[in-house]
Amino acid sequence: xxxxxxxxxxxxxxxxxxxxxxxxxxxxxxxxxxxxxxxxxxxxxxxxxxxxxxxxxxxxxxxxxxxxxxxxxxxxxxxxxxxxxxxxxxxxxxxxxxxxxxxxxxxxxxxxxxxxxxxxxxxxxxxxxxxxxxxxxxxxxxxxxxxxxxxxxxxxxxxxxxxxxxxxxxxxxxxxxxxxxxxxxxxxxxxxxxxxxxxxxxxxxxxxxxxxxxxxxxxxxxxxxxxxxxxxxxxxxxxxxxxxxxxxxxxxxxxxxxxxxxxxxxxxxxxxxxxxxxxxxxxxxxxxxxxxxxxxxxxxxxxxxxxxxxxx
Numbered sequence: 001x002x003x004x005x006x007x008x009x010x011x012x013x014x015x016x017x018x019x020x021x022x023x024x025x026x027x028x029x030x031x032x033x034x035x036x037x038x039x040x041x042x043x044x045x046x047x048x049x050x051x052x053x054x055x056x057x058x059x060x061x062x063x064x065x066x067x068x069x070x071x072x073x074x075x076x077x078x079x080x081x082x083x084x085x086x087x088x089x090x091x092x093x094x095x096x097x098x099x100x101x102x103x104x105x106x107x108x109x110x111x112x113x114x115x116x117x118x119x120x121x122x123x124x125x126x127x128x129x130x131x132x133x134x135x136x137x138x139x140x141x142x143x144x145x146x147x148x149x150x151x152x153x154x155x156x157x158x159x160x161x162x163x164x165x166x167x168x169x170x171x172x173x174x175x176x177x178x179x180x181x182x183x184x185x186x187x188x189x190x191x192x193x194x195x196x197x198x199x200x201x202x203x204x205x206x207x208x209x210x211x212x213x214x215x216x217x218x219x220x221x222x223x224x225x226x227x228x229x230x231x232x233x234x235x236x237x238x239x240x241x242x243x244x245x246x247x248x249x250x251x252x253x254x255x256x257x258x259x260x261x262x263x264x265x266x267x268x269x270x271x272x273x274x275x276x277x278x279x280x281x282x283x284x285x286x287x288x289x290x291x292x293x294x295x296x297x298x299x300x301x302x303x304x305x306x307x308x309x310x311x312x
Contacts, residue, residue, distance in 0.1 A: 003102030004287040005060040009049035012288040012295075020062060023098060023106035027077040032087060032107050036125035036281075037100040038066030039303040040158065044291045046096055057096040063287075064100035064305070065092045067107065068115055068125035078109055086115040088266070090128035090257045101287050103307055113262035116269040119276065124269075126158065126276040126302030131265040133240060133255040134163035137216055138170065141238040141253050146171030148213035151204060151230065153223055155191050156182035158302045159240065163216050164191040165274050172214075175207055177223075182300055185277075204230050211235055217245065224248065277301030284308075 001022050006014040025031045043063050045051055071085040081087060089112040091100055098106060115124045138144045150167045154160040155176025167174045168190035176191035177200065183193035194203050200223075204212065211232030217224050220242025228237055228248035237250030245252045268274040279301045282290040290303050 001103040002284065003062050004064075004284065005062050006047060007060045009047065009052075009057075011048070012044070012292050014047065015063075015288040015291070017285040017287070020060070020102065023102075023104055025073060025075050025106045026108075027075045028110075029106045029108050030074045030078055030081050030087075030112070031072040032067060032069040032089070032105050032112075033072050034067055034069045034100055034103060034105055034307045035121035036068045036307065037064045037305045038125040038127070038129060038158075039064075039287075039290045039294050039305060040066065040129050041294055041297075042129070044295050047291070051096075055094065055096050061096045062099040062102050063096075064102075065090055066125050066128045067091055067100040067105055068121040069105075069307075072104070075109075080109055081112065086117075086121075087112045088115045088124050088128055088262065089113070090132055090255070090262065092257055101284060101305055103284075108257075110259060111257040111262075113259050113266050116266045118270050118272075122278050122281055122304045122306060123276045125304050126278055127162075127265060127269065127274075128262060129255060130158040130162045130276075130302065131274065132258065132261055133159050133253075134166050134216075135261055135265060136255055136258070137238050137240065137253050138163060138166050141251050142214040142216065142236050144170050144172050144214055147173075149173045149175065149208050150214045150216060151194075151208075151212045151227065152176045152191065152216045152218075153227070154178070154218045155186045155189070155193070156300050157218065158299070159218050160216075161185075161189055161277060161301055162274060164189040166268075167216075169268070169273050175204060175212065179298075185300055201226050201230060214238075215250075217241060217250075220244070278304050280304075281306050
């Protein structure tokens with residue numbers, strides 16, 4: 001099959017488009033024909049070796065964790081899905097090797113849910129990692145409640161834009177940091193936009209004088225430090241970008257595959273509660289360009305790689 005792969009850590013130039021062996025389908029997996037794969041910052045972070053201490057590579061690595069596609073063949077023990085079913089998945093394993101930037105992927109059942117019927121494969125491919133991250137942080141780590149005020153950083157990005165929508169659905173007031181040209185977008189999601197940069201703390205305090213109840217940090221560094229000082233007395237802080245959150249009394253969260261959570265997100269998309277904005281798509285062979293754009297960090301919503309129908 002055709003796929004993107006890399007045989008060593010490095011920049012986008014290490015990504016190669018070409019033939020790789022077809023995936024083997026284990027008893028608890030299904031063979032999925034990939035129609036689209038979401039691009040996430042973690043993809044280029046893995047490619048550069050930044051997660052080497054956490055996820056051992058088995059070179060050559062096919063990158064990518066998000067997928068939307070069609071089941072070709074279920075594994076011997078699989079009863080949840082059959083051939084022809086449209087699915088989405090967050091196909092992360094405990095090592096780097098068998099990713100989704102490919103024509104086919106052998107996806108574990110624990111990583112899959114049915115695809116939302118109301119959206120395209122491209123939109124669906126942008127949901128798994130971002131949606132699961134936002135849902136798990138808001139409901140499990142931060143335990144956001146109705147009537148609370150939540151500060152979401154990078155509110156126009158992939159995770160942030162879903163977090164704004166989910167927090168509003170939970171009944172919270174949402175303040176969302178974003179560049180000025182994204183403010184109308186954040187407002188359309190249901191958030192109150194707040195400009196980045198110097199004076200951020202004062203702007204947030206102007207909107208929430210008594211502090212915010214929860215901070216969802218997607219940036220880390222100085223933003224994390226500022227956020228810790230914006231909390232109300234019983235406020236909670238969680239970062240998905242910086243483990244130093246623990247030093248400020250907060251939590252560091254890493255998303256995990258969960259078919260029930262993913263199925264819940266599918267329901268919310270079909271109900272119109274959550275939407276995925278796809279800012280740009282690239283064909284599979286241009287995955288390197290997609291990762292370059294992702295690495296610039298200015299994307300509104302999601303970048304998605306598209307994969308054509310079976311060409312073999």
